[in-house]
Amino acid sequence: MAVADLLLQSSSSVSLLGALVVLLLVYIVSSSSFKNRKEPPGPKPLPLLGHLPSMVFRKPHTEFLELSKKYGSVFTIYLGPNKVVVLAGYKTVKAALVSHADVFGERTQWPVEQEINQGHGIIWSNGHSWKEMRQLALSHLRNFGIGKKMWEDKIIEECDCLIEVFKKFKGNAGQGFDTTPPIYDAVANIISSMVYGSRFEYGDPVFTSLVERTRRHMHLLFSTSMQMYNQFPWFYKLFARWTEFYRLGAANVKQTTELCRLLKETFDPHMCRGFVDAFLVRKQNLKESGITNQSFCNENLLVTVMNLFTAGLETTSGTLRWGLVFMAKYPKIQDQVQGELSRVIGHRQVRLEDRKNLPFTDAFIHETLRLANIAPMSLPRRTSKDVTFQGYFIKKGTTVVPLLTSVLNDESEWESPYSFNPAHFLDKDEKFVKRDAFIPFSAGRRSCPGETLARGMLFIFLTTLLQHFRFSVPAGVSEDELNPNSCLGLSLNPLFHEQPSAECEEGLKI
Ligand code: HEM
Structure with a gap:
């Protein structure tokens, strides 16, 4: 008995020892693998606010560019309590967006947008619904779009209207005028033709309010106050109804609902006028095939239509x-573009197929x-899952900012990154060349x-305008105002928004 007891005791102390050894090994392995999970470096954040205060006074993209010089091409910053990983430089951004497309392919969910869109539309959605809406928009753009004369003709027609507006400023020559409103109207009309199947008359109050609200909405979306709301959403929930952003959003929904209602009333599945009809045709086809698809609901139509306006208007204008x-700003380059247009096209209308014969203009x-x-x-x-990217561990669900500015100005990709130099896209024989680091889209x-x-x-817009007008800087506009990086906001627009911006002379001799 005593021997058996002894044996039992010694075997239990052996198994205890074994368990301790196993635990120790697990600890060593897990702590070393934890140490291997090297997170991207970055500056020390302020408690609660993170780096938000420095973003208030500086443009975020220039601040990020500066930080990338110190911390490298993958670094961390905190917006409020939320961690954000910034990717900088052509090689890093391309590796993430293209080579690791499955991991970096989701859109982050900004609480304010989430609250408004409820997961619908293209820009702020993910998953099945995003895929359906994106594919529908792409196939609509393909079926009715560029490459087929219909769209090209619409752009040309709109450009003629824009030229008429510019001509009215003839008497103003020398003083300059603001090109902003007519350019926004012209672009909004192309998007309207694509979405609703028709354009508006300039000055139509429905159209004017649609354009103004879309512009203002976009401007507010990337404002500092909206970023604060996104980092502290409970704050927004308390005050949402009193914000201009909320009121604009509500008015946009009301107007878009009305415009879609008019199209639904006159809907004919055999005549697709625009994206709204394409959506209704698809919905009807699914219904007739007995397929239930939650993506084809009214809310998704509304948000997608509003997304197309928001995403297309500010950027293109x-x-x-x-x-x-x-x-x-560069009259000699203007001479070269106009010289080429004059030689190759003369006075006839420029068409998309002319692009290949206009390398300098392109x-x-x-x-x-x-x-x-x-x-x-x-x-x-x-990020859609945990990933180790360029040696750094990034957790699933982390917001990632691909810093396009660092790609478009990457010093190892562009000969003169900060100058306006069309030669970036020309070879030694003055033929047009594509560049890998050109990813503004x-x-x-x-x-x-x-x-x-x-x-x-x-x-079409730029070439046709340059066939008709010569542009020059009006007196009193400073060099700084002509520099893209002098502007604030997420979308970089010329600073002198509401002031005279360009002097034009009608009927340039070419
Ligand atoms: C010069 C003009 C434009 C530029 C530079 C531009 C640039 C961009 C960029 C950088 C993105 C973000 C893509 C990403 O997350 O990787 C984007 C997304 C988007 N753009 Fe544009 N864009 C322009 C015009 C347009 C136009 C005309 C439309 C449609 C009418 C449009 C519709 C969209 C949509 C719907 C998205 C969201 C895509 C998604 O999340 O899947 N954009 N654009």
């Missing part, structure tokens, strides 16, 4: 305005998109679905 600003438009840098931080992404599965339409508008 802003880039067009930068194109004119660069022409005014290079000028690409350089405008590069230096205008209209969406310097793209739109925020989110972002890259990967969430890249801009409106790219082809936007490029079509930029080409």
Whole structure:
């Protein structure tokens, strides 16, 4: 018995010892693997506010660019209590958005947008509904879009209207005038034709309020106060109803509902006028096939339509305005573009198929998109799972900012990153060349679905305007106001928003 007791005791102390050894090993392995989970470096955040205070006084994208020089191409900052990983430089941004598209392909959920959109639309949604709406928008743009004459003709028709508005300023020559309102109207009309199937008359109060509200909504979305709400959403919930953002959103929903209602009343499945009809046709087809698909509900239609306006209006109008600003600022480059247009096209209407014969003009438009840098931080992404990226551990659900400005100005990719230099897109024989680091529309599965339409508008509008007018800087506008990086906000628009911006002369001799 005594021997058996002894044996039992010794075997239990052995198993205790064994358990301790196993625990020790587990601890060593897990703590070393924890140590291997090196998180991206970054500056020390302030309690609760993180780095928000420094963002109030500086433009976030320039602040991030500075930080990337100190902390490298993958670094962490805190917006309020929320962690954000910033990706900088062409190689890093491309590796994340393209090579790791499955991990970095989701959109982060900003609480304010989440509250308004309820997971609908394209821009702020994820998963099945996002896929359905994005595919529908893309196929609508393809079926009716660029490449087929119909869209091109609509852009040309709109450009004629824009030229008439510019001509009215003839008497104003020398003093300059603000090109902002007519350019926004022209772009809004192209998006309206794409979405609703028809344009509005300039000055129509319904149209004016639609354009103004969309602009203001976009401006507020990226304002400091809205960023504060996004970091402290309970604060927004308390005050939402009293904010301008909320009121604009509600008015937008009301107006978009009314415009969609008018189309539903006259809907004919055999005649697709625009995106709204394409949505209704798809919904009807699914119903007839007995397939229930929650994505094709009224709310999704409304949010998607509003998304197309919001995403397309500010970006395209802003880039067009930068194109004119660069022409005014660099008269010699304007001479070269107008010289090429004169030689190759003469007085006839420019068409998209002419692009291949206008390498300098094409290079000028690409350089405008590069230096205008209209969406310097793209739109925020989110990791869909834990990932170790470039040696750093990033947890699932982390907000990720692809810093497009660091790609479009990457010193290892561009010969003169901070100058306006169309030669970036020309080879030694003056032929147009594509550049890998040219990603103003972002890259990967969430890249801009409106790219082809936007490029079509930029080409036709800029070339046709330059056939008719010469642009110059009015007296009193400072150098700083002509510099893209002098502007605030997420979408970089020329600073002199509401002031005279360009002097035009009708009937340029070409
Ligand atoms: C010069 C003009 C434009 C520029 C520079 C631009 C740029 C961008 C960028 C950088 C993004 C973020 C993509 C990402 O998260 O990776 C985006 C998204 C988007 N853009 Fe554009 N855009 C332009 C015009 C347009 C137009 C004309 C439309 C449609 C009418 C449009 C519709 C959208 C939509 C719906 C998204 C969200 C895509 C998604 O989340 O899947 N954009 N755009």
